[in-house]
Amino acid sequence: MIALAFDLLLAASLLWAAFRALTTLDLFRAVVMFIVFGLLMALAWARLDAPDLALAEAAIGAGLAGALLFDSVGHLRARGRSRP
Amino acid sequence: MTRGTGRFRKMLVSVGCASLAGAAVFAVMALPEPAVRLAGPVEANMDRSGVTHPVTAVLLNFRGYDTLLEIAVLLLALLGVAAAGGSEKIGLRRLPSAPHAFLQSLTRLMAPLMVLAAGYLLWAGSHRPGGAFQAAAVLAAGIVLLFLAGLLPERLQSDRLLRVGMVAGFLVFLAVAAFPLAGGALLQYPVPLAGALILLIESGLTISLALILSGLFLRLPDEFEEEEE
Amino acid sequence: MTPGLLFALTGIALFSSGVAGLILQTHLLRKIIAFNVMGSGAFLVLVGLAQRSGEPDPVSQAMVLTGIVVSIAATALALALARRLLNLTGEMRFPAEGQDD
Numbered sequence: 389m390i391a392l393a394f395d396l397l398l399a400a401s402l403l404w405a406a407f408r409a410l411t412t413l414d415l416f417r418a419v420v421m422f423i424v425f426g427l428l429m430a431l432a433w434a435r436l437d438a439p440d441l442a443l444a445e446a447a448i449g450a451g452l453a454g455a456l457l458f459d460s461v462g463h464l465r466a467r468g469r470s471r472p
Numbered sequence: 473m474t475r476g477t478g479r480f481r482k483m484l485v486s487v488g489c490a491s492l493a494g495a496a497v498f499a500v501m502a503l504p505e506p507a508v509r510l511a512g513p514v515e516a517n518m519d520r521s522g523v524t525h526p527v528t529a530v531l532l533n534f535r536g537y538d539t540l541l542e543i544a545v546l547l548l549a550l551l552g553v554a555a556a557g558g559s560e561k562i563g564l565r566r567l568p569s570a571p572h573a574f575l576q577s578l579t580r581l582m583a584p585l586m587v588l589a590a591g592y593l594l595w596a597g598s599h600r601p602g603g604a605f606q607a608a609a610v611l612a613a614g615i616v617l618l619f620l621a622g623l624l625p626e627r628l629q630s631d632r633l634l635r636v637g638m639v640a641g642f643l644v645f646l647a648v649a650a651f652p653l654a655g656g657a658l659l660q661y662p663v664p665l666a667g668a669l670i671l672l673i674e675s676g677l678t679i680s681l682a683l684i685l686s687g688l689f690l691r692l693p694d695e696f697e698e699e700e701e
Numbered sequence: 702m703t704p705g706l707l708f709a710l711t712g713i714a715l716f717s718s719g720v721a722g723l724i725l726q727t728h729l730l731r732k733i734i735a736f737n738v739m740g741s742g743a744f745l746v747l748v749g750l751a752q753r754s755g756e757p758d759p760v761s762q763a764m765v766l767t768g769i770v771v772s773i774a775a776t777a778l779a780l781a782l783a784r785r786l787l788n789l790t791g792e793m794r795f796p797a798e799g800q801d802d
Contacts, residue, residue, distance in 0.1 A: 395704050399711040406715050406738045410722040415730060422734050429741050432711075435704050436748055437757040439601035440527050443593075444766055447609035448685070448773050453737060455616060455689055456773075460730055460780050463694075464793065485724050493717035497710055500750065510751075510760040526759035527766070535763060542767050549774035556781035605766055681770075688777035693784065 395435060402428050415464070419457040426450025522666025523598040531603065532670045536659045540649055543642045543677065546684050550638065550691065557693025564629055565694045571622040579621035586614035594678050598667065604674040608681030615686035634683055634691075641680020645673050705752035712745025729783040729793040733776055740772045 405428055409421035426449040433441035514526050514534070521529035531539055557563070590611040597603025618624045627633060648669050649659045661669045719739030723732055744765045751761035787793045 391704070392702065392707075395707050399707055402711055403714055403718075406718055406741075409734055410718060410726070410731065410738065415728075418731065418734060422737070425738070425741070429745075432708055432745065433748075436708060436752060438748060438762045438765075440603065440606065441744075441748070441762055441765055441769070443601065443606040444609060444769050447606065447613060448769055449737075449741070451613055452609070452616075452685060452689065453773055453776055456692070456777055456780055457730065457734070459689070459692065460784065463784065464730070464787070467787070482725055485721050489717040489721040492720070493713050496713045496717075500706070500709055500713065503750070503753070506751070506754055509754075509756070509758070511756055511758050514759050527762050530759045530763040531766065535760070538764075538767055542771060545771055546774050549778045552778045553781040556778075556785045558785075605770055685773070688774065692777070692781055 398428065398431055398435065402432060415461050416458075419454065419461055422457060423450050423454040426453065520663050520666070522661065522663070522668075522670050525597060525599055525601065525603075527601070528597045528603045528670070531605075532673060533659075533661065533666065536649065539677075540642075540645050540659075543645060543680065546681065547638055547642060550684050550687050553688055554691045554693070559693070563631075563693070564690055565692060567619070567622055571620065576621045576623060579617050579623055583614050583618055583623070586610055586617070590614070590678065590682070594674055595671075597674060598671065604677040604681065607674075607678045608685060611678065611682035612685035612689075615682060616689050619686075619690055634687060637683040638680055638687070641676040641678075644676030648673050703753055703755050705749045705755065707749070708745050709749030709753060712742040712747075712749055715739070715742030715745065718742075727794050729779075729786065729795075733779050733783070736779070737772065737776060740768070744768055 402425065405421055405425040409418050409425050412418040412421060426445060429449060430442045430446040433439075433445055511526070514530060517534070518524065518526065518529055521533040523529050523533070554563075590607040592607075593602040593610060594604060594607035595602075597607070615624065615628065618628075648661075652658070652660045652662065716739050719735045719737075719742055722735030723739065726732055726735060747768075748758070748761050748765055751758040783793050786795075790796055
């Protein structure tokens, strides 16, 4: 019962973080929400009895992808093109 | 192909995707119980695989061919990333500003721990969650952190090390995969050696993947060749 | 409702949101984010459906592990190409119809 409530909350947060990552006007915030989405995905993998996937998603999906995207946003800002 | 007016197009796409989702949800809810449960046969063959963790066994033994091809794909992706700059060498990007002192102290603390964690994850993959991919991810994160703090050792910055290291993991895997070719099929590890062979492959994979994954970030081109007119 | 089934349904919603984002957004960085959301949705469906009866399935987990690593490689390549486009045209968007570069 509690587990189902937690899963529903996690699923709702996943959908909300993804929606915000896709639609925020500010690119920087969109990338931040994408990293949040990645970390919530790691939690989802943990709930699905997939600890290997949780490790990989947290390190690669949230960490490395977030770093790459932040770097690109910074590159855009340096060129003065941070309009969405 | 002309685009419709903004609002109509948005609504059309949203409705389309929503109906796609609805159809898929309907299909999923109507699914019967799974006819094939692969966990059973995997469990039954575990003692012939050389490791005791099922995901590692599947990744490096039962479906080892997929992992072999995956390494090749990653290698190609890194070459593509480096080639997008138009230059002929795989260059390291410039550090944009002087690293903050706090970042440097933190990195000096964290980097050895990350290497240790990566080594542990590599070894632990045979009997608990872990393995080459997770270890490589942690190691790659450590390399990127070292670079951002300006502390990356000279040896890790050179191109030659990158080229050798990137290819070495793939070659080790290929060699181990082809080695049983004489006796049977590709990738058919002899059962008593399977555990040791898997550890050998995973070590090569960890180093290679760490260099490739960190390279995907560190070798992203900053400067681009001008186009010839 | 097992966690597998619930997350499979979430994955479907994520995938279709990703598709909508991929089509409707014009900025390449947002398209890349949408592509990653699509990928994560697909992975959730893959593992969730395999585990919809409750027991963990190592084969689909191994497949998705491969998928996560390959999708970061694709993201990095897409970002490198988007930067090249930025360098050539000054914007991270596809050139408008009818322009020849």
